[in-house]
Each structure stands twice: as C-alpha cells, then as structure tokens.
Amino acid sequence: MEKNIIEVNIPDNVTIVAGPVPGREAYRLCKGSIDIEERNILRFPPHVKQIIGSFFTGFFEELSKSMTTGEIAEHFGFDSNMPSYESAMDSFSRYISNN
Amino acid sequence: MKDINAMLENTELLIQKNTKKKKPKGRGKWLPFGSVYIYELNMETVEIKEVPVDKENADAKENISVSLFTLETLADVISVTNERIRKGTKFPIVFYSRRYILPSDNLTVSLLEYVIYYFYKEKNIEIYITRGVLSKDSFEVRIHDEKNHLCNGFLYGTASSGFLMTSFLLSWSVANKKKQDESLIDNAISFRDDQLRRYKTLIGKGPWDASIAVSECQDFLSHQKVNPEGIKAVMDVIGELAPNAIEHGNTNCIVDLSCEDCEFPDADGNYTRKGINVSLVIWDFSEKLLGTDLNKKIFIDSMEQDFKHKAERISTIRQAWEFHKNYLTDEYNADDFNNVMAFQKISGRAGDRPDGGLGISTLIERVQQYTKENYCYVLSGYGALRLDHEFTGSDAEGYIGFNALKDFKGHIPDKDAVSKTKFYLPGVAYNLCFNFLEE
Numbered sequence: 326m327e328k329n330i331i332e333v334n335i336p337d338n339v340t341i342v343a344g345p346v347p348g349r350e351a352y353r354l355c356k357g358s359i360d361i362e363e364r365n366i367l368r369f370p371p372h373v374k375q376i377i378g379s380f381f382t383g384f385f386e387e388l389s390k391s392m393t394t395g396e397i398a399e400h401f402g403f404d405s406n407m408p409s410y411e412s413a414m415d416s417f418s419r420y421i422s423n424n
Numbered sequence: 425m426k427d428i429n430a431m432l433e434n435t436e437l438l439i440q441k442n443t444k445k446k447k448p449k450g451r452g453k454w455l456p457f458g459s460v461y462i463y464e465l466n467m468e469t470v471e472i473k474e475v476p477v478d479k480e481n482a483d484a485k486e487n488i489s490v491s492l493f494t495l496e497t498l499a500d501v502i503s504v505t506n507e508r509i510r511k512g513t514k515f516p517i518v519f520y521s522r523r524y525i526l527p528s529d530n531l532t533v534s535l536l537e538y539v540i541y542y543f544y545k546e547k548n549i550e551i552y553i554t555r556g557v558l559s560k561d562s563f564e565v566r567i568h569d570e571k572n573h574l575c576n577g578f579l580y581g582t583a584s585s586g587f588l589m590t591s592f593l594l595s596w597s598v599a600n601k602k603k604q605d606e607s608l609i610d611n612a613i614s615f616r617d618d619q620l621r622r623y624k625t626l627i628g629k630g631p632w633d634a635s636i637a638v639s640e641c642q643d644f645l646s647h648q649k650v651n652p653e654g655i656k657a658v659m660d661v662i663g664e665l666a667p668n669a670i671e672h673g674n675t676n677c678i679v680d681l682s683c684e685d686c687e688f689p690d691a692d693g694n695y696t697r698k699g700i701n702v703s704l705v706i707w708d709f710s711e712k713l714l715g716t717d718l719n720k721k722i723f724i725d726s727m728e729q730d731f732k733h734k735a736e737r738i739s740t741i742r743q744a745w746e747f748h749k750n751y752l753t754d755e756y757n758a759d760d761f762n763n764v765m766a767f768q769k770i771s772g773r774a775g776d777r778p779d780g781g782l783g784i785s786t787l788i789e790r791v792q793q794y795t796k797e798n799y800c801y802v803l804s805g806y807g808a809l810r811l812d813h814e815f816t817g818s819d820a821e822g823y824i825g826f827n828a829l830k831d832f833k834g835h836i837p838d839k840d841a842v843s844k845t846k847f848y849l850p851g852v853a854y855n856l857c858f859n860f861l862e863e
Contacts, residue, residue: 336632340639341659344667350631377638378663379782382771423769423782 348383368404375412381420448500467491491521495847520556524579531855533587541612586682590622654860664783673710710851714804715762717772
C-alpha cells in the first residue's frame with residue numbers, strides 16, 4: 326500500500342480535540358483526500374496536543390458503514406512526528422478494540 | 425467575553441419543571457416598607473462538627489448547626505419566585521434561614537448560581553439567599569460575623585464545598601443592592617479565576633465549542649499544580665461527558681471545575697502528603713434523560729429492525745428488563761432502570777452501529793481510579809445513581825449492576841445506589857470529585 330498523507334484541519338484555538346462531533350467535522354473537511362485502497366496517515370497540526378474521547382467514533386462514522394474495524398485499523402495510521410501522536414494512538418486503539 | 429445570552433437556549437425547562445403546584449413549606453411576607461419580599465426557607469438542620477472558628481488559632485473549633493440547602497430547597501426557591509412573578513411582583517425576594525446556610529454539594533451551588541442568573545436576566549427579578557433574623561420591627565441580614573466563618577449568610581471553611589468558596593453568592597447581597605456590581609451576575613455562567621481556583625464555562629453547540637472548552641479546562645488545571653496524570657484523567661472525563669451532553673441533548677452544557685488542597689495518608693496512615701481535590705460538575709439544558717435515547721433504541725425502534733452489532737448486549741439488556749420490571753417500586757422505577765442501562769456499554773446514538781458507549785465507561789474507570797471518598801453521582805430526572813466503588817464494579821462482560829454483587833442481569837441495584845430527589849433535572853448532571861497527589 327502507498328502512504329497517503331492527510332492533513333487534518335483543526336481550528337487554531339483548539340489544543341485538545343474531544344468528542345464525536347469534531348470527529349465528524351474533521352472527516353467532512355478531509356474526506357476528499359482519503360483513499361481507502363491505500364494507507365492513510367492522518368497528520369494533525371502542531372497546535373493540537375491531544376486527541377481524546379470519542380473523536381474517532383465521529384471520524385469513522387461514515388466509513389464504518391462500509392469498512393470493518395479491522396480494515397479501518399489497516400488503512401489508517403498517524404504521523405509519528407506530530408505532538409498529539411501518543412494520544413491519537415490511545416484513542417484510536419480504544420475505538421478499535423471497543424468495536 | 426462570550427455573549428452568554430445569545431448562546432443560552434432551552435433555559436426555561438429546568439425552571440418550569442421545578443415550579444411545583446404544591447406550596448413549599450416555608451413562610452413568606454412583605455417587609456413593612458413594601459419593597460422586599462422575604463421568605464423563610466424550610467430546610468433540614470444538620471450539625472457540622474468541629475468547624476474552625478478562628479483563623480489565628482487552628483485548634484479553636486465549634487460544632488455549628490446549619491440549614492442544609494439542597495436541590496429540593498432550590499425547587500422551593502424556583503416555585504416561590506414563579507408564584508411571586510405570577511402575582512406581578514417586580515421586587516427582590518430574599519430567601520433566608522435563621523441559621524448559617526450550607527449548600528449540600530457542588531452541583532447544588534452550580535445550579536443555584538444559574539437559577540439566580542436566570543431570574544435576573546430573563547425575568548428581571550433579584551433573588552438573594554442569606555441568613556436573616558426577623559423581629560417585630562426589623563429584618564436583619566447577617567453578612568459577616570466576628571468568627572470569620574460566615575459570609576453573606578453562608579458557612580464556609582473546611583466544612584464547606586469548593587464551589588461555594590469561589591461563588592458570587594458570597595457577595596450577592598440585598599444589603600449591597602444599590603452599589604452592587606451588576607457584572608457579578610455573569611460569574612454565574614462564565615468564570616475563571618486562577619487564584620480562587622474555579623473555572624466555569626458554558627459550552628455552545630458549534631462543532632468545535634466543546635473542544636475549545638476542554639482545551640481551556642486543561643489550561644486551568646495546569647495552573648493549579650495538578651499532576652499530569654491527574655490532568656489527563658480529568659480531561660478524559662470532560663472530553664467524553666461534555667461533547668456527549670451536547671450531542672445527545674442537542675443543547676448547551678455547563679462545565680464547572682474547582683481545585684482545593686487536601687492531604688493524603690502516608691504509609692503510616694498520617695495525613696502528610698499534599699494533594700489536590702478536583703471537583704467537576706457537568707450539566708446540560710437538554711430535555712432528554714440519561715436513558716431516553718437508549719430506551720427508544722432498544723425497546724421501541726428495535727421492533728422494526730434487528731441489530732447485527734452488539735446484538736448480544738441488546739438482548740441481555742432486554743432480558744435484564746424482564747427481570748427488573750418485577751421489582752419496580754417508588755424507590756427504583758423504570759426511569760432508574762433507564763439510567764442504569766446507560767452504563768452497559770451501548771451507544772444511545774440511533775441505528776445499528778458497532779461503536780460508541782465509551783463515554784460512561786471512561787467515567788467509571790476514572791472514578792474508580794481517582795476518587796478516594798465517594799462524592800460522585802449522576803442525576804437525571806428525579807433519580808440519581810451513586811458512583812461509589814462498591815456499586816460500579818462490573819462483571820466479566822462489563823455489565824454494571826449498581827449492587828455489591830456486580831450483577832446487572834439477575835439483581836436490581838442496591839437500595840443505597842439509587843436515590844430520589846424532588847428536584848427534577850430535565851437533562852443529565854454529574855457531580856464528581858477526584859483526588860490527586862500534588863505535582
């Protein structure tokens with residue numbers, strides 16, 4: 326699989342991203358660049374320090390209708406250089422393991 | 425400064441639902457000069473032991489009888505005020521007790537602040553809560569006393585809760601009426617003071633509003649010497665509950681936080697290690713109870729559709745209901761079952777879906793990890809569930825029974841886990857407290 330970098334847009338005054346509604350909003354803004362045949366690497370801007378709560382419930386809401394959580398785990402990842410990497414991985418694993 | 429009035433929606437509901445037809449038990453009268461209505465609240469008297477009464481001398485302590493201001497007292501305040509408004513009054517109403525007043529917990533303070541704000545802004549009626557002494561020819565308001573534990577009629581000091589210490593209620597007095605700073609009232613909804621250690625905010629419905637508020641909460645806590653692990657735990661809870669409240673209730677919510685120093689026991693049991701209590705209250709303006717969506721999904725919509733996802737959990741909940749419904753009483757009714765259902769790891773979001781239901785699990789985990797004593801509960805409608813460790817343990821499959829047996833399927837909750845109040849919370853409110861070692 327090719328790597329497909331996705332820049333996720335988050336407003337400047339948000340340092341912690343929380344909840345499914347922003348997840349849906351972020352997905353809406355970047356879905357044009359997602360290619361589900363490839364490995365999509367989500368890159369959050371540097372002012373975002375943490376991604377917590379059910380953000381990914383919202384982000385993958387639409388995709389989860391056509392993809393299994395296994396496929397989502399396989400086709401999505403994160404840019405390890407971003408400050409929110411660890412919390413993104415935490416929330417993402419929580420999302421994957423609960424479903 | 426946010427435009428609070430523009431953001432607030434659905435503010436009437438809580439007021440309407442707590443305007444009772446039955447007259448409260450207190451007594452009201454006009455003062456002889458006619459421009460103030462005073463009302464003596466009927467409150468439970470409790471004795472608070474060993475209240476420090478001298479700032480200079482830590483050993484000086486007294487037992488003090490106080491009037492406990494509960495959510496039921498708040499319903500009385502709302503009922504009486506609406507009755508006065510119905511009769512056309514425009515004058516201030518002073519609710520008083522002859523004793524010191526002590527709010528029963530932080531949620532009560534947070535809601536009382538809102539109720540005072542609501543009547544002031546929406547109905548142009550000033551409400552004051554104070555300690556007062558009515559004699560034949562005078563009504564005396566007690567603002568301070570020589571022992572420094574009375575402020576505007578409220579008892580403060582170690583016996584009291586965090587929110588009160590920082591509340592505008594301590595300076596919102598009928599005696600200062602003419603020179604009162606009117607902006608004080610805005611503190612009822614939106615307030616940050618790093619010295620007083622309180623942060624209260626109203627979250628709007630925009631897609632990023634909850635994230636902005638959560639970011640501000642984190643900034644506030646990082647100024648309060650809460651250790652990083654503690655900040656993360658509180659953020660996990662706020663980050664789940666606040667967005668949930670807005671999404672689920674399609675309305676605004678209030679997040680209210682305060683910090684207080686506390687002491688932790690060392691290995692020998694002596695309280696020597698410094699710590700911080702973080703009190704967290706979250707409540708919304710919704711008209712949906714905690715279990716409303718889930719009840720609809722499992723017991724109403726499900727007649728028309730079969731669930732592929734989480735079918736087993738849904739079936740277990742239905743079986744549990746078949747069992748629980750045989751044991752319903754005034755103390756544990758169908759609404760309480762709906763509240764308990766919200767803890768069983770199923771999302772209330774409509775439709776057949778594999779995800780969700782995580783928010784409440786995160787809450788329970790953090791309460792189990794970081795709450796030393798048990799001050800935590802969730803209130804929805806007339807029913808509250810206590811989140812004490814002994815009630816929130818889960819069985820092997822993650823079901824929470826709110827009983828010591830950890831059995832949701834075959835036992836109803838323990839008596840102490842479910843409580844009732846005459847105050848009606850139309851949406852959902854959480855009263856939580858976490859304890860962390862200082863950084």
